[in-house]
Every structure is written in structure tokens, then in C-alpha cells.
Amino acid sequence: MTSLEGIExxxxxxxxxxxxxxPCQEKxxxxxxxxxxxxxxxRADEMAKFGRDSNVCHYxxxxxxxxxxxxxxxxxxxxxxxxxxxEIKNMSKKTKLIVxxxxxxxxxxxxxxxxxxxxxxxxxxxxxxxxxESVDYFETHLHLAEVPILQERCxxxxxxxxxTGISYSLFPSEGKSPIEVDENE
Amino acid sequence: MTSLEGIExxxxxxxxxxxxxxPCQEKxxxxxxxxxxxxxxxRADEMAKFGRDSNVCHYxxxxxxxxxxxxxxxxxxxxxxxxxxxEIKNMSKKTKLIVxxxxxxxxxxxxxxxxxxxxxxxxxxxxxxxxxESVDYFETHLHLAEVPILQERCxxxxxxxxxTGISYSLFPSEGKSPIEVDENE
Numbered sequence: 333m334t335s336l337e338g339i340e341x342x343x344x345x346x347x348x349x350x351x352x353x354x355p356c357q358e359k360x361x362x363x364x365x366x367x368x369x370x371x372x373x374x375r376a377d378e379m380a381k382f383g384r385d386s387n388v389c390h391y392x393x394x395x396x397x398x399x400x401x402x403x404x405x406x407x408x409x410x411x412x413x414x415x416x417x418x419e420i421k422n423m424s425k426k427t428k429l430i431v432x433x434x435x436x437x438x439x440x441x442x443x444x445x446x447x448x449x450x451x452x453x454x455x456x457x458x459x460x461x462x463x464x465e466s467v468d469y470f471e472t473h474l475h476l477a478e479v480p481i482l483q484e485r486c487x488x489x490x491x492x493x494x495x496t497g498i499s500y501s502l503f504p505s506e507g508k509s510p511i512e513v514d515e516n517e
Numbered sequence: 518m519t520s521l522e523g524i525e526x527x528x529x530x531x532x533x534x535x536x537x538x539x540p541c542q543e544k545x546x547x548x549x550x551x552x553x554x555x556x557x558x559x560r561a562d563e564m565a566k567f568g569r570d571s572n573v574c575h576y577x578x579x580x581x582x583x584x585x586x587x588x589x590x591x592x593x594x595x596x597x598x599x600x601x602x603x604e605i606k607n608m609s610k611k612t613k614l615i616v617x618x619x620x621x622x623x624x625x626x627x628x629x630x631x632x633x634x635x636x637x638x639x640x641x642x643x644x645x646x647x648x649x650e651s652v653d654y655f656e657t658h659l660h661l662a663e664v665p666i667l668q669e670r671c672x673x674x675x676x677x678x679x680x681t682g683i684s685y686s687l688f689p690s691e692g693k694s695p696i697e698v699d700e701n702e
Contacts, residue, residue, distance in 0.1 A: 376624060377586055377608050379564065401562055406591075408606060409624040416624075421593060423562050425652070438652060439561060439594040439601075467610070467623060 345471050346416050346464035347371065348380075348405070353456040353477040363476065365392040371471045380405040380472060383423065391472075397453055399424035405444065407470050416470075418444040418461060427452045449482055456481040530656050531601050531649035532556065533565075533590070538641040538662040548661065550577040556656045565590040565657060568608065576657075582638055584609035590629065592655050601655075603629040603646060612637045634667055641666040 354362055365386065374380050374390075383389040383401040393402065401423035410417055421441035422429035429436040430451040436442065450457040458481045464470070539547055550571065559565050559575075568574040568586040578587065586608035595602055606626035607614035614621040615636040621627065635642040643666045649655070 377589075404562075406606075407624065408626050409622065411619075411621070411625050411627065421591075434596075436596070437594065439592065440596050441593050442596065 343466050344464040345373075345466045345469065346407070347462040347471040347473055348418060349458075349460040349462060349473045349475065351458040351460075351475040351477045351481065353458075353479070353481045355454050355480075357476070362393050362395040362398070365394055366474050368474050368476050371473045373469045373471055374407070375469050376407050376467060380407075381423070391474075393455075398455075399426060402427070402452060403429050403450075409467075416463070420444045420450065422452075424452065451482060528651050529649040530558075530651045530654065531592070532647040532656040532658055533603060534643075534645040534647060534658045534660065536643040536645075536660040536662045536666065538643075538664070538666045540639050540665070542661070547578050547580040547583070550579055551659050553659050553661050556658045558654045558656055559592070560654050561592050561652060566608070576659075578640075583640075584611060587612070587637060588614050588635070594652075601648070605629045605635065607637075609637065636667060 352363060357363060380391065381389040381401050381404045382391040382393060384393055384398040385400040386392040388401055404421050404423055406419050408417055408419060419441055420431060422436040422438055425438045431442060432445060432448045434442055444459060446461045448459050450459055537548060542548060565576065566574040566586050566589045567576040567578060569578055569580065569583040570585040571577040573586055589606050589608055591604050593602055593604060604626055605616060607621040607623055610623045616627060617630060617633045619627055629644060631646045633644050635644055
């Protein structure tokens, strides 16, 4: 029997790749409810919510320092354009959400750049959008980073910091990136 | 016993007044699940969804021509500002959503003007925002219009149309407006 189930139309699907890093992730506690193995479909009319409350957030971070809903992502179409875009909104009253250089307070939101670094607390997420055509749904693909995504440029460094700390060039194709590790490793 | 329950903090709450009109509303079918009697609280981190699917939409329009989710409203705070704002998003693949002069296709969204007319199909909604301070929730207050909200300016009119058809000056205070009628009338 040929497995044709799961195949829908021939159109491509927008995929949001998100590579997570946390300094304490060796214990894998905070990420243990995230699915790093496979892409997940999200209906275009639903918000993708990340946070501690699994009743509300599909993307559940198991960490008491994380807010009930930390942030949400919505998929939308720009006015007078066929372009799709994601918008990120800080849903945490306690923690700022930093998207590249922009600091978002509670209920602030901005368009997610096609490639950006999202930070809150000790969390670092590299977000990269892979364009697609489907208007019905988008996909998320979560990855885990072994090394910090964000280089701490503000700290005084007596010696030049090697470039290996920066993992800012992922997904040239669908292949695996050097920093991507399996959840079960 | 003095009823103090329900009283929260002293802060004011942003209230979105929405006055609904549909040419067939005498039968009251499409609006029979809307609560025109009292204000309703919506958590600031929730979307207010309007549509046919009562499993998804709190504001349920009982009409087979209405989409599962027709449109949604989100409450947010403008970046580098303390100002709150609503954003409206068309969630219908079949029907355009018109906000004043702006036509929104599926998944298009715009900031809701403080006072505007929202149209889709035969529905007309006058939306008016009453500013408040609370960051935790906002309120909706639904009203029913007896006469059309939108004057059909495009139709040729052999005689001047009296101004009474336009109900574009509501809520000078919390009092009832002339066109507001009770759901049970």
C-alpha cells in the first residue's frame, strides 16, 4: 500500500522555522513538551501561542518563569499584496520580548522579520520564514540549538570571540544545519 | 447584603460599542445569539471572534451566509505608546470585509478606526471605541439599529434622501441613542 495519506494539494506551505536555545536546556525540562521531530500544521485562522499554560498554548514551555502565554504569532496577508507575513505579540506582563533590536512590552506587536532573533528571559529563538502559497494553513518546524544563538556583544571580551558562537545561517535548503540536534540526543 | 461582587479595580475599561444592522433582522434569526443587554468582558489576550461557528466564535451570527469565522478583533498596545487599539482581520474566504473605505480580503487586517462602519454581505456594523485604562481586559457592548447605518450613496436618488437614515452619531454619553432598540422589543 502506497502511503498517500497526508498529502493534500500540490501547493507549497509557508513554514516558520524556530530554533530554540536556553542555557539550562541540558536538563531538557523547559523544552520537553515541544515537538522537535516533525513539522506541525497550524490553521491560518489560528494564533500560534507559546507559553506555560498548556490549556491555551499549543507550544508549551515547561518553566515557572515563563508566562501563561509568553507570545503569540498570527499569520496574515498584507493589504493590497499577496505576501504572507507573521506578526508576533508579547503576551507577558512580566517579561519584555525582544525581536532583533525592538523591545516589545505587554500587548505590543510587530511584523516578524523573515529572519530574526527573538529573546525573552534566558530564551533565544532564531526564527526564519520559508515562503509558501497555502492560504489555509502554515507549518512550524522547531529545532534545538546546542550553542547560544545570540552572541553577547555587550560583554567585554578580552580576546576576540570566535564566530562559532553565532548560528545565524540556517536552512539554506531543507537539510539539517550544523547546530541542529535531535530532541532525544 | 451589599452587592460588591463583580467590582474590580477603579480603573476604566476600554469599551467597543458595536451597533448591528441587517435588512432581514425583523425575524431576529441572525442576531438571536448576540447579547444586546449587557456589556461583556473579553480578556486582553483573547481574540474576539464573530461568525457562524459557535465552537470558535463567542459572538455567534446564526446565518448560513456567514463564514465559520467572519472576522476577529484583537486588542493591542501601540509600540512606544500607551495607546490601546483594536485590529480587525477578515477571516472569511468568501466575503470581503469593508471597514469605512478599505476593502479587506481573506487574512487582511487593519487598525480599527475609533469610529467606523464595518460591512460584509448585508451586515452593517457601526463600531465606536470608548477609551479606557485596563490592560487586563476590554469590554464589548452590542446594540441593535432599527434603520440602516450606511446610506447607500451609490444608488441614484430622484429625491433628496432625508438624514434620518444615517445613524452616525451615537453614544455622546452612556445614555441610549435614538436608534438603539432592545433585543426583545
